[in-house]
């Protein structure tokens with residue numbers, strides 16, 4: 352499905368992602384965990400094409416995305432939920448979702464998005480900025496799903512979300528994976544969320560994957576030790 356090979360990203364002289372390799376299978380949920388500043392956001396932004404890579408390749412179902420701009424990567428099948436959600440506060444809920452649709456040349460919000468997130472239908476005429484953090488996260492996910500991605504990328508989705516809603520978010524994302532048959536790559540620091548959602552857990556340190564395990568065999572203490580400051 353998604354194949355990332357020898358991927359490197361730098362800001363000026365400082366290399367942030369160093370020759371990283373990542374394979375994501377069909378229908379798989381992969382969590383990339385790591386402390387602040389280890390390169391999670393840089394990795395996610397570079398996969399969607401918002402930050403240029405210095406070397407390596409990113410391909411989706413054998414289509415090379417490396418030279419593509421973000422909107423072309425979205426058309427090719429990547430969806431992105433950025434850190435902080437980045438919804439447009441002055442636009443209505445419906446208009447926010449429509450910004451996602453524009454990338455694939457559609458106009459009408461698909462019914463199944465409102466079925467997935469009924470609160471967004473109820474609030475479709477409210478401004479995005481008036482939604483709670485959890486509702487804004489649902490909106491950001493709906494906007495990303497509007498383009499019918501094959502791989503959904505989420506950057507620290509639990510940040511700023513109430514603990515009571517975090518487990519619900521994990522269930523919703525697994526349901527999305529099951530119903531839509533897509534793959535998910537999620538960067539995270541909250542271990543309980545990762546254990547709930549992931550099939551496979553990768554640890555990123557200083558821009559490279561230094562450890563990985565299947566969730567079934569995961570040693571939580573070991574993963575927690577990578578997250579400890």
Ligand SMILES: Nc1ncnc2c1ncn2[C@@H]1O[C@H](COP(=O)(O)OP(=O)(O)OP(=O)(O)O)[C@@H](O)[C@H]1O
Pocket residue numbers: 362367385386387388389390391392393394434
């Ligand atoms: N635009 C930029 N220019 C220069 N350096 C940057 C830029 N963005 C990030 N960095 C640096 O790159 C490194 C990795 O940052 P990144 O945001 O990818 O980490 P992260 O793991 O996502 O952390 P966080 O959890 O805090 O978001 C950090 O040292 C950061 O200071």
